Amino acid sequence: MNSLKEEILYFFRLGVHAADPNSLFEDFWEDHSLLQETFHTSKKNLFVFSVGKAAYPMAMSFVHDFPIKNGYILTKYGHLPTEKQIIQEDSIWKYREASHPILDQNSIDHSNEVLNLLKQLGKNDRLVVLLSGGASSLFEIPIEGYSLIDMISIQKRLLNSGKFIHEINLERKKSSKVKGGKLLSELNSELEVYTFVISDVIGDDPYTIGSGPTYPSENYFILGNLTKSIQTIIHKAKQLGYQTKCISDTWTGSVEETSYLIEKEFLSAIESNTKQMVLIGGELVCPVNGNGVGGRNQELALRITILLEKHQVNRNWMFLSAGTDGTDGPTDAAGGVVTNNTIALMKEKKWDPIVQLEDSNSYPILKDVNALVMTGPTGTNVNDILILLVEGSES
Structure with missing residues (x-):
């Protein structure tokens, strides 16, 4: 390397690569071979909902090991490959983008769309939720009485406050229909749900990561962190x-x-x-x-x-x-x-x-x-x- 700048950028890229979903899933399955076998042998239909800034690579990493019936990817604008932004869906996947760090109308529209799909799943299906940072603004359905303008105002105030992320997400949950485990209450009680997470939260608090839409849950796994x-x-x-x-x-x-x-x-x-x-x-x-x-x-x-x-x-x-x-x-x-x-x-x-x-x-x-x-x-x-x-x- 010829300069300090080249070296420091190299070190940063090295750290980013260590948290790549492919690397994290590879390490995870090595340590959870029994769970991996369960996924391979299950006769249930597999549906993947991947949400967050790492939604697309997480989804592609997961399906590298397991065939799925259908999947839904919800990520930040500009975080899908160009061709997926144009196509938006194929025979298996729906590709959607919305705003981050402040939600927009697409956040709510896409969240309602995927929730309606998830509500159709039952005891013969298995849902895999892939969660990464950014999910809190991307996946949002306000409770009755809150408009999009209200939600934007709340998020701007919280993000500019200098509060810690767990404090911000605690406040977000109060006006949300899907945060803080509420997503699970919207789904069929006989549906198997597994959640795999890349943590962007210090301490890996599952209540805080993505505002915890599927937590508490016994099938909740953190793939990696910093x-x-x-x-x-x-x-x-x-x-x-x-x-x-x-x-x-x-x-x-x-x-x-x-x-x-x-x-x-x-x-x-x-x-x-x-x-x-x-x-x-x-x-x-x-x-x-x-x-x-x-x-x-x-x-x-x-x-x-x-x-x-x-x-x-x-x-x-x-x-x-x-x-x-x-x-x-x-x-x-x-x-x-x-x-x-x-x-x-x-x-x-x-x-x-x-x-x-x-x-x-x-x-x-x-x-x-x-x-x-x-x-x-x-x-x-x-x-x-x-x-x-x-x-x-x-x-």
Whole structure:
């Protein structure tokens, strides 16, 4: 590799790949061979409902092992292959897209469509629900008395509040007909239901992941979370000669708190002559204080470039903060990646980083200095990965 930026992006992609549905299902079936055999030998008709930002790759990974009768995929706009966006359905699958992180009319229309299909299933059928991050806004039917406008208002208020995801989803359940296990109550009591999940929730709380439409349930399985991604990055970094330090793989700090922690770790890292990696996995909390455009990872990157400017060191460094789903907030970026000269580039282009930070406007300023992480939809979703790299002094 020729640069720190190439290395840091490589590490991030490595972490994302470790949470790929194909990899996660392969590992899962190795550990659950009896359940796998049950699916192979069952005479029941198999129906798959896959919902979330990883809905399409999860569905394709599942049917690689098991033939199904019918299936329904509900995912975020732009997360289906182009041809599926055009065709929308074939002899087996219905392909649908809706809005995230704020629901829209398609969210409700598609949710009613799939619910009507699921209600037709009975004792001779088996339903497999494949759940990933983003399902809370994609799969939604309001209870009586709540309109689409009401639901949009509620979701915007919650998402801008800076609350933790379990608090947000707890509030969402109050106005929903399908969240918090309510989907199960809508279905035939004789229908077998299995749920397989890629967790984007710290602690893997099944009540919180996708707002838990099929929980509680005894047939509920978590395929993977952020831990595997973090371990994979650490393993490779050590092979490449980095001295590594993992702060946490369940981090839930605010962007402000996290930025000061990274600054502290940076000052510690430069005391060593060897090249250093500091790694954090988790989900940042980021209240929206202005009218700008950005996301929690982009704001953290902007904060880091402001904080580290005052530390004049003869060492190259690079910091990345990005979401493993490829989407940071309501933007098309996964996050931000900044380095020694980022702040100088911003000022050269007549930006005031502090003013942009105060307006929650991290996206335009990072874009203008080529400091966005752009991946497109990754096919998985296991929270955020934060990486700080510091070159060795001998470099």
